[in-house]
Each structure stands twice: as C-alpha cells, then as structure tokens.
Amino acid sequence: MLSWLPGFEGFITFEANTVSALELGLIFGVMALGVYLTFRILDFPDLTVDGSFTTGGAVAGILIVHGVNPWVATLLALVAGLAAGTITGLLHTVGKINPLLAGILTQIALYSINLRIMGKANLPMLREVTIFDPMRNLGLLGTWASVLVLAVVAALFTALIVWLLGTNFGLALRATGDNEPMARSQGVATNRMKVIGLALSNGLVAVCGATMAQYQGFADIGMGIGLIVAGLASVILGQALLGRRSVVIAATAVVVGSVVYRAVLQAALSLEIPVINFKFEANDMKLISAVLVILALLLPRWTPIRRMRSRRREKREEQAQAALRAEEEGRLSRAGAH
Amino acid sequence: MLELTDISKVFFPHTVNERRALDGVSVRLASGDFATVIGSNGAGKSTLLNVVAGRYTPEKGTVAIDDHDVTAMAEHRRAAMVSRVFQDPMAGTAPHLTIEENLAIAYQRGRSHGLGRGITRAKREFFRTELTTLELGLENRLGAKVGMLSGGQRQALSLLMATFVEPRVLLLDEHTAALDPTRSALISRLTAEAVERHRLTTLMVTHNMQQALDLGNRLLVMHEGNIVLEVDAAAKQAMTADQLLDQFRRATGGEVSDRTLLTE
Numbered sequence: 001m002l003s004w005l006p007g008f009e010g011f012i013t014f015e016a017n018t019v020s021a022l023e024l025g026l027i028f029g030v031m032a033l034g035v036y037l038t039f040r041i042l043d044f045p046d047l048t049v050d051g052s053f054t055t056g057g058a059v060a061g062i063l064i065v066h067g068v069n070p071w072v073a074t075l076l077a078l079v080a081g082l083a084a085g086t087i088t089g090l091l092h093t094v095g096k097i098n099p100l101l102a103g104i105l106t107q108i109a110l111y112s113i114n115l116r117i118m119g120k121a122n123l124p125m126l127r128e129v130t131i132f133d134p135m136r137n138l139g140l141l142g143t144w145a146s147v148l149v150l151a152v153v154a155a156l157f158t159a160l161i162v163w164l165l166g167t168n169f170g171l172a173l174r175a176t177g178d179n180e181p182m183a184r185s186q187g188v189a190t191n192r193m194k195v196i197g198l199a200l201s202n203g204l205v206a207v208c209g210a211t212m213a214q215y216q217g218f219a220d221i222g223m224g225i226g227l228i229v230a231g232l233a234s235v236i237l238g239q240a241l242l243g244r245r246s247v248v249i250a251a252t253a254v255v256v257g258s259v260v261y262r263a264v265l266q267a268a269l270s271l272e273i274p275v276i277n278f279k280f281e282a283n284d285m286k287l288i289s290a291v292l293v294i295l296a297l298l299l300p301r302w303t304p305i306r307r308m309r310s311r312r313r314e315k316r317e318e319q320a321q322a323a324l325r326a327e328e329e330g331r332l333s334r335a336g337a338h
Numbered sequence: 339m340l341e342l343t344d345i346s347k348v349f350f351p352h353t354v355n356e357r358r359a360l361d362g363v364s365v366r367l368a369s370g371d372f373a374t375v376i377g378s379n380g381a382g383k384s385t386l387l388n389v390v391a392g393r394y395t396p397e398k399g400t401v402a403i404d405d406h407d408v409t410a411m412a413e414h415r416r417a418a419m420v421s422r423v424f425q426d427p428m429a430g431t432a433p434h435l436t437i438e439e440n441l442a443i444a445y446q447r448g449r450s451h452g453l454g455r456g457i458t459r460a461k462r463e464f465f466r467t468e469l470t471t472l473e474l475g476l477e478n479r480l481g482a483k484v485g486m487l488s489g490g491q492r493q494a495l496s497l498l499m500a501t502f503v504e505p506r507v508l509l510l511d512e513h514t515a516a517l518d519p520t521r522s523a524l525i526s527r528l529t530a531e532a533v534e535r536h537r538l539t540t541l542m543v544t545h546n547m548q549q550a551l552d553l554g555n556r557l558l559v560m561h562e563g564n565i566v567l568e569v570d571a572a573a574k575q576a577m578t579a580d581q582l583l584d585q586f587r588r589a590t591g592g593e594v595s596d597r598t599l600l601t602e
Contacts, residue, residue, distance in 0.1 A: 164453075168442070171435070172451040175443050178432035185391065185430075186499070187417030187447040 019142055021266040025259030026150040027211050028230060030157050032238075032258040034204030035231030036251065040244070041165070042177040042197045044092075047103030049231055051110030052084040052202040053224035056209025058117040061125055061219030070131045074210045081206020082199045084110060089195030114221055121221040123213075130214035157204070158251050164200075165247045173197050205231075226286045229293055234258035236296040264292060340367040340390065340507045340539055345399035346563075347385055359385040360396065361563035367507075367556075372533050372540040374550040376582075377560030378590055383543040386560070387509045390541065392416040403506050418448030421500040422509035423493070425516055430496030433485030437476055437495065440484050441465045444499035468502045472528060490521030494528055501532040508533065510542035514549065526553065547579040547586075557582075561590040 031053065038046040056077040063073035084106060091102035115121065132141060140146045164170050175183040176193040184190050205227075213219040238257020244250035268288050272279050280288065299305055347360040359382045367373055377383050388394045390401060392413035400409045403419050421444075424430050431440050442456045442465075462480065469477035472494045476487075484492060493513060500508060510529065514522040530553055533540050544550050550557055557574050559567035567589040569577065577585075 166456055167453045168446050168449075168451045168456050169453055171439055171443050171456040172446070174435055174439070175432045178434045179429070182430055182432055183443070184414045185417055185422055186443050187414050187449075188443070188451065189414050193451075 016142065017266050017270065018263075019144065019147055021262045022147045022259060023142070023150055023215070025262035026147070026154045026255070027215060028208060028234065028262065029154040029255035029258040030211070031205045031208035031227065032231050032234035032254045033157055033161050033251065034201040034208070035228065036235050036254045037161070037197055037201040037204070039232060039235055040177075040239075040250065041174055042194060042201075044099050044177070044194065044198065045103070045232075046085075046088060046198060046201060047100060047228050048084055048088040048106045048110070048198070048202055049103075049205050049228040050224045050226065051107035051114065052081045052205045053209035053212075053227050054114045054219070054221060055080050055084055055110055055117070055224075056206030057213035057219035057223050058114045058123070058209075058221075059206070060210030061123040061213050062117055062119070064125050064128045064130060064214070065123065070129055070133075070214060074131060074207060074214075077206045077210035078203045081203040081209075084206065085199035085202030086195055088202070089198040092198075093191035093194055111221070118219060118221065123219040124217065125214070125219070126217045130217075131211070132214055154255050158255055162248050162251050165251075169196075226289065229286075229289050230258075230261060233261045233289055233293045233296060236293060237261055240296055240300055261289075261292065265289065339369045339402075339404050340365075340371075340541070341400075341402040341405075342366070342386075342390070343400045343402070345386070345389055345396045345401070347382075347389060347394055347396045351397075358563050360389065362399070363564055364399075365558065365565060367539050367541065369539055370537045371556060372538070372554035373542070373556040373558055374554045375541065375543045375558045375560055376545065376547065376550045376586065380562075381560040381590075382563040383560050384511055385563075387422065387511050387541065387543060390507060391420050391422055391509055419506040420509060421447065421503075421505035421507075422511065423496045423500050423513040425512040427489040427493040427496070427516055430499065431484045431492050434483060436481050436483055437469075437487075438462060438465055438480040440495065441468075441499060441502075445503055447503050447505075468498055471531070472498060488521075490517055490524060493517060493521070493525050497525060497528055497532060501536055501538065504536045504538065506539060508538045508540040510540065510544075512543050512545060515545060529553065547582050551577055551579060551582060559586055559589050566590060 031049070035046075035049060038044045059077040059080045060070070060073040063076060064070050068076075087109075088102050088106040091097045091105060092099055095102070097105070135141050135146050135149060140149070165174060172183065172188040173193050173196070175186065176188055176190045176197070180190050183193070209224065212223065234257035235254050236257070237260055238253035238255070239250060241260065242249055242253035242256060244253065265285060265288060268280050269282070269285075342363055342365050345360050345363045346358070349355070349357045349359055357380075359380075361382075363382070363386060365373075375383050375386070385394060389396050392408070392411060392415075396409065400407055402408065403416075408416055408419070422430075432443070435443075438457055438461075442461060445461060445465075446456075465480060466477045469480075474491055474494055476491065476495065484495065487495065493516075497513070513529075514525045517525060526549060529542075532538070533554075540554065542554065544553075551574060555571040555574070557569040558565050559569075567585060569582075569585075
C-alpha cells in the first residue's frame with residue numbers, strides 16, 4: 001500500500017510475510033486443536049498426525065483433481081482422518097500397544113497408503129477448483145481480509161471444541177485423560193472414549209491437511225513430516241503464554257500458539273547474520289521447530305523464570321488456599337464436636 | 339441386594355508366584371445391609387471388593403446384584419449399580435477438572451455420555467445442595483480445580499460422588515486409612531450419614547477395629563481368602579475393640595496386621 005514511496009519495498013515484504021505467517025498459523029491452528037485433544041485432554045502423545053495430515057491432503061487432492069467439489073473433498077478428508085485415528089485407537093485399546101508405538105505404526109502404514117491414494121509423490125492441483133477460489137477470485141488471498149476470514153474459521157473450530165468438551169461426552173473424555181481408573185469406576189467406557197478422541201483429533205488434522213494442500217496448490221507425500229512437532233509447539237507455546245485455567249483459555253491458547261509458532265519461524269527465516277554470511281533456509285525449518293519446542297519445554301523449568309512464575313502463582317494460590325483452609329479448619333473443629 | 343456365591347480368584351495361576359486371593363467366598367448382603375470387613379494383610383479384602391466392582395473377574399463363582407448375575411459384566415457397565423471410594427484420596431476424583439465437573443461425571447454414572455450439556459443450572463443447584471451436606475464449604479467453590487483441595491476434602495467429595503446417585507452397592511476400600519485422625523473421623527461420620535440417608539447396601543473394608551464396630555450392622559472377618567468369622571448386629575453392638583481383637587486372633591490363628599488399629 002506504500003509501494004509508491006521509495007525505500008518501502010522492505011516494508012512490503014515484511015507485510016506480505018506477516019500476512020502469510022498469520023494465514024499459515026490460523027490454518028495450522030485447526031491441526032493444533034487436534035493435537036490438543038490427544039496430547040492434553042487424553043494425555044496421549046499421538047504420532048499418527050504426521051501421516052493423517054498427509055492423508056487429508058492426499059484424499060482432498062486426488063478427489064479435486066478428478067473434479068469433485070472441493071468442499072466434498074475436504075469432508076471426505078475428514079472421514080479419512082477419523083478412520084486413521086480410529087485405527088491408532090484400536091491398536092492401543094484392543095491391541096494394548098503402547099501409545100507412542102501405536103501412533104508410529106499407523107503413521108508409517110499411512111505413508112504407503114498416502115502414496116497409493118495419490119498415485120505419485122507429488123500431486124499438483126494448480127488449475128483446479130479449491131475452497132480458496134472464492135477468496136482468490138476476489139483477490140483477497142494474501143491480504144488482511146483473508147487473515148480475517150481464516151481467523152473466523154479458526155474461531156469456529158475452537159468454539160466447536162470448547163462446546164464439545166463441555167458436554168457429558170466431553171467431561172467423560174477429559175476424565176479419561178485425567179484419571180482413567182476414576183473415569184471407569186464412574187461408568188465411563190474409557191477405551192471407547194480414547195478411540196473417539198483419537199478419531200476426532202486426526203479428523204481435524206486431516207481437514208487441516210486438505211486445507212493446506214488446497215492453499216499451497218499441491219499435495220505432497222512429505223507434507224506431514226514433523227508436523228506433530230509443530231502441533232506440540234503450538235500447544236506448549238500457546239499454553240505457556242496464556243495458561244490453561246479453563247477449557248476456553250486452553251483451546252484459544254492453542255490457536256494463538258500456532259500463529260506465534262509460524263511468526264517465529266518466519267522471523268527466523270528472515271534472520272541474517274552478515275558477518276559470517278549466514279541465513280536460514282526453508283530446509284532448516286525442522287531443526288528450528290525442534291529447538292523451539294525444546295526451549296518451550298525447558299525454559300519454564302529454568303530457575304529464574306520458575307521463580308518469577310511461582311511467585312506470581314503463589315500469591316494467587318496462597319489467597320485462595322488460605323481462605324479454603326480457614327473454612328475447612330472451622331468445619332473440622334465443628335465436626336470434632338459432633 | 340448383593341450375593342456372592344463360592345468366589346475364587348487366583349493371581350498368576352500356574353506360576354511359582356501363584357496366589358489364591360479368594361478361596362470359595364460366599365456372602366449375602368440384604369438390601370440396606372452395611373457390612374464392615376476386617377482381616378490380616380493379604381486376606382483378600384481388597385480383591386473381594388475388586389471382584390464386586392468388576393475390576394477382577396473371578397475364576398469361579400458368581401456375583402449377583404438384585405438377582406442379576408453380573409459376574410461377566412464389564413467394570414464401566416457395572417458402575418451403573420456399583421460405586422466405590424478408594425483408599426487413596428487422589429484416586430476417586432479427576433484433579434484437573436473442577437468440583438462441579440467431577441460431580442457431573444458422577445451424576446452421569448449409569449447413563450450415556452451424549453452431547454447434552456455436562457453442567458446445567460439445575461444440576462449446579464443440585465450439586466450445591468448436596469455439597470452443603472458435607473459441611474466443608476465446597477458448595478461455594480464449585481469452579482475450583484479438585485487438585486487444589488486437601489486429601490480430606492477430596493475424599494469427602496469422592497464419598498459424595500459415590501453416594502448421591504444412589505448405587506445398588508457401595509464399596510469402601512479403607513477409605514479413611516490415608517487421612518489424619520480428625521479427617522478420618524469426619525469421613526467416617528459422613529459415611530454413616532450417607533449410608534443412612536440413602537439406605538445403601540454397603541461393603542466396607544477397614545483396618546480400624548473401632549471403626550469396624552462403630553459402623554454398619556454386620557462385621558465380617560477375612561483370613562487367607564475366606565470369611566472366617568461373622569458378627570451380627572447385636573453382638574457387634576456389645577463388643578469392645580479388645581474383645582474383637584481377641585476373637586480376630588482366635589479366628590485367624592493369631593496373625594494381626596501391623597497396620598491394625600485398636601482405636602483411633
């Protein structure tokens with residue numbers, strides 16, 4: 001918008017980069033919500049994600065190439081994701097296979113299945129009709145308007161998850177992840193909960209894969225590699241920033257985390273160290289994202305930060321606890337008098 | 339009504355570690371019966387409760403609740419009829435869920451987990467009223483995470499969760515053992531009140547002789563996987579803890595668990 005002014009080319013690239021980082025962050029926010037369901041709610045680190053993301057892209061891609069309506073294609077990608085999650089869930093619950101291993105097994109099996117679906121390793125869909133066409137035709141893609149649209153979509157998915165977690169089903173799901181023996185003793189079919197939770201999670205991930213394939217104009221066999229790290233980074237970063245006092249805050253934090261994560265990657269990419277002529281390349285992204293997750297996991301445990309945080313929390317909790325204890329002591333002394 | 343017929347449970351069968359935890363136990367609790375169970379370590383008390391709850395399936399024998407044979411019924415299905423409070427105060431509640439969310443899960447015990455709201459205004463009012471009976475002030479902290487509560491408060495909440503949707507059978511597994519004496523007395527009192535209020539058929543394991551005498555209308559002594567002595571309501575009322583210990587020694591051949599308490 002300021003391109004006519006000399007010297008503002010830098011600003012233009014910065015703005016374009018920001019917009020694309022936001023767009024990506026919001027699209028991947030849906031996947032991060034899926035990872036939140038398994039990693040935080042079910043306490044099940046599900047590695048199926050790397051495979052089911054690509055499955056979503058592959059299913060949507062091949063259908064779109066064959067002229068299927070892109071919305072229908074995205075919906076069928078959801079179904080494929082649900083199926084992938086169900087398989088991991090059954091491997092774990094019926095097969096009693098360790099969670100990490102169950103996820104990895106499905107993930108590696110999906111690699112072959114994804115290749116079968118696409119027929120080749122890369123499936124371009126550049127001139128096909130996609131769900132982004134309405135925005136593209138209006139020239140909105142890559143502008144703040146598309147960021148707004150994607151933000152609304154991400155907010156809708158977040159609201160859906162928050163609603164779901166507030167139902168009887170959602171409470172049962174959360175109890176299953178929080179204290180499984182308790183959930184079972186309260187009549188929750190914990191195995192069924194795990195299977196459904198994993199299915200939903202991978203359904204979201206596959207929808208995200210389908211969306212991403214349409215956004216970038218191709219599906220690729222490698223598009224899902226390392227995505228579990230991106231998902232975990234979003235969950236951990238976002239919840240480190242906003243906390244998880246309630247389901248609303250925790251779920252919102254996940255999407256915010258996804259945007260922050262993309263912004264950090266974008267910033268790293270534009271980083272230049274002139275003296276040694278060093279610049280990150282796109283291929284360094286996996287390394288950067290792994291380091292980012294490690295930092296997000298370790299920094300909160302670093303003593304100075306821990307001290308700062310605990311001081312803040314202590315103050316809050318002390319007040320609550322003091323009030324609580326005073327109350328309980330009062331009741332107990334009365335109970336003793338009984 | 340709870341009827342156990344000739345229950346046997348063997349752990350690690352056909353190995354050197356084979357252990358017969360229950361050896362042909364038969365017992366019948368009429369509706370509203372409250373039986374306390376004492377016994378030495380490894381007598382099979384907890385195993386017995388786990389068999390009733392459905393966590394363990396017995397090798398032999400049947401479990402019937404209200405004349406329905408539930409021996410093969412899965413634990414989460416049986417939860418519609420059976421509820422329990424564990425010894426560990428952390429075991430019966432979900433720490434990252436709030437007080438009302440935990441209660442909502444217990445409220446749904448025996449019903450389907452559909453897409454209806456977990457917490458409605460009506461349910462919240464009901465929870466508030468029920469929490470008031472605990473006299474712990476928890477009714478004012480419905481939105482607090484359960485992990486923030488003390489062990490005694492969590493155990494009181496577990497007890498409420500196990501009783502307010504009336505189960506056919508209530509199982510208490512040394513549920514006051516991990517608490518300090520004051521809180522233990524509080525939970526004992528709340529237990530007696532809840533069982534009385536809902537007229538629950540109850541099976542309570544305890545290592546506290548005095549508690550075994552104070553609570554309930556029947557007393558069972560277990561030893562080496564079987565019930566070796568039964569004390570009825572009248573005899574129980576007249577008995578002191580010393581006399582019970584004496585009887586216990588005679589019935590079990592002198593073995594007394596080092597955790598067994600004569601008094602509080």
